[in-house]
Amino acid sequence: MTRGTLLNLPHAALGSLLAVLRQQGYNCIGPVVRDGAIVYRRVHHVSDLPYGWHDEQMPGTYRLERSNSPRAFSWAVGPEALKPLNFASGETLWRAERNHEGQIQFEETLPAAQPTAVIGVRACDLAALQLQDQHFLDGPYRDPYYAARREQLFLVAVHCTHPADTCFCASTGDGPQAEYGFDIEMYESEAGFLVAPGSAAGEAIVGELQLSKSNDSQRAIAEEEVRQAARKQTRTLPSQNLRDKLLASLDHPHWQEVAKRCLSCGNCSSVCPTCFCHTEHDNPALDGRTTEHVREWSSCFTAEHGDISGKPIRVQTHLRYRQWLTHKLGSWHDQYGRSGCVGCGRCITWCPVGIDITKEAAAIYEAQLS
C-alpha cells in the first residue's frame, strides 16, 4: 500500500483535529479512563484523553498507572474494542403491537446512528472490525442494525508503540502497524503526531488542518518505534496448520486440563473483538399490547448456547473451551478465510483465572497424540 506524506500535528494541535471533526458533524469518541480502565467514550476535549496513563496487563490482570510520558496513546487495548459501537451488547430489533382483534403489526427499530469519529483505533481492532464486517454485512443476509452504525464510523488509527505483555498481534499479522481500514492514520511521538489520510473522507478532514510536511527521518523514526513494539511482544500463536492440528486433536487430554481452570464465565468471548454470538428474546410490556424483540451478546460458554430439544450439547466445560478454541483458531478459516484471532490479548488479560489462548493452543499443537 502506498502511504501518503506524513504531516506534523503537534500535541498542542490535536484539539484542532477534534474541532474539525466536530465541525463536519462527527460525534467524537476516544479513549478515556473510566473505572480503572481505558475505554472508548465521548471526548469533549483533548484533556479527556489518557495523557500520562500507562497500562500494566498480564494474564488475569489489568492495572492503570500514571507515567510522566507526554503521550496520549502509550497504552495497549482496554477491554472494549470497536465491537460495541457497531454490534450493540443489547438492542431492540423490532417491536410488535397487537390490537383487540389479535392482529399483529411488526415495526423495525433501526438505530438512529450519528456520524461518529473514533480517535485512537488500534491495528488489531481494525482487523477485528474487518472480520465483523464480513460476518454481519457480507453474508447472504446483511444486518441492518450493524450496518446503520458501521456506515457512520470515521476511524482515526494510532499505530501502537506500547504493546502489553498479553499482546501478540505481530504473530497473527494484524499489528502493531495499522495497514487498512482507517480514514486517518497517526504515529505518536513525544513531540506530537505524524498524520496521513487513509480515505477520501480522511483527506477532507486532514486538508482542513493545513499541516506542515514531515521529513523522511521523522517517518523512519516513527516506523522504527512501531517495529520495536512488534519485537517487544513475547507471545505467539502456532502458525502452521493450526486449524487442522486442532481439529485432529479433539480428544486431546489437554482440553480437560484447561477445563480444570476455566470457570466457563464467558469473559473471553465478551471482550473478544471478533466474537459475534447473540441470543434473542421477547420483552412484552405489561399492558399486553406491545412487545420488544431484543438481542443480546451471548457466549459459547453458556449452556443455553447449544440447547436443542432439552439437551444442551456442551454440558462440560472442556467441550465449551474446545468449541471456543476450535472455532476461533480453526473453523474461522473455513468460514471467513482466516483465523478469528487478531492477537489483541484481551481474552488473556480479562480471564479471571488468566487462561492464555496462546499457551493452550500451543499445548495442543505441540503435544504428540498418543
Add this chain to the structure above:
Amino acid sequence: MNNPYLPWEAEVVERVQESASIVTLRIRFTDPAIRRRYRFDVGQFNMVYLYGVGEIPVSIVSDPQDEQLLDHIVRAIGRVTRALVTLKQGDRLGIRGPYGRGWPLHEAVGKDVVLITGGLGCAPVMSVINFIVKRREHFGKLTILQGVKHANDLIWRTQYERWAMLPNTQVLLAADVAGPQWQYLVGKATILLDRAVLDATNSIAMMCGPEIMMQACVTELLQRGFNPESLWLSMERNMQCAVKHCGHCQYGPHFVCQNGPVFQYPEIDELFGHKGF
C-alpha cells in the same frame, strides 16, 4: 423492506391435533402480496414467532406447489412450542423465512429413495414423503423406515399403512418398546435396515432423528456399500436468528441455518458423532 429479522404476520387457518403433544398448524400470510411472493424448497424451515413469547425454527411440511398454506408440525416440548400448540383457527403469529438448504430431491429423481426417521413425528422427513408420494413416477423404489421409542409414540399410523399399499414401496416400522396392538418390528432403528431390501448402488438415503440413530444408520449403510455421497442427514441445532448471525447453530465450520439443515454425509463426517459440536 430489507430487514431479515422482521417477521410477516400470518394466521392459523386450520389446526389438527395429531397426538397429545403434536399439532399441525396450517398457516397463511395475511398479506396476499407476501403469499404470492413466498417460495420454499422441501426441507427448508421458517422462524415462527408467537407474540410476546419467542421465535423458533420449524420445518415446512406442506407441498412447495401448494401456494395457499404452509403446514408446520409442532411438538410441545418447551416454552414457545407449548404455547404454539394451543393456537386456534384465526390466531395470528409471525413468520419469516424460508431458510436453509432442503432435501436433494433433484438428485433423487430416478433413484431408489430410502427415508429413515427416528423419534416422534420427525417433521423434516414427512415433507419428503409427501412430496415423493405425490410424484411417485419420478422415483424408483421407495423405502420408508420409521423407528419410535414406544409404540404409543407412532402417529400417522393410517398414513404409513396407506403408503405401504403404494406400488414399489416398502414401509417398515419399529418400536424399542412394543405395546399390545403393535404388529410391527421391535428394536432400534437399525433393525429396520436389517429387514429392508436395498440396492446400494442406485439409492439415495435421507434421514432425520436423534444423531445417535443417524450415526448407527450411516455406519450400517456404508457397510452395505452405500456411497457416502448418497447419504443425507437433517441436523438440528439451536437457532436464534436463522440468518447466519447469531452463531448458535454452528456445527464446526457450518452454520446449520444456512449450509444445512440437510447435509450430505461427507460435508460433516469430520465432526459427526463427536460429542460437544
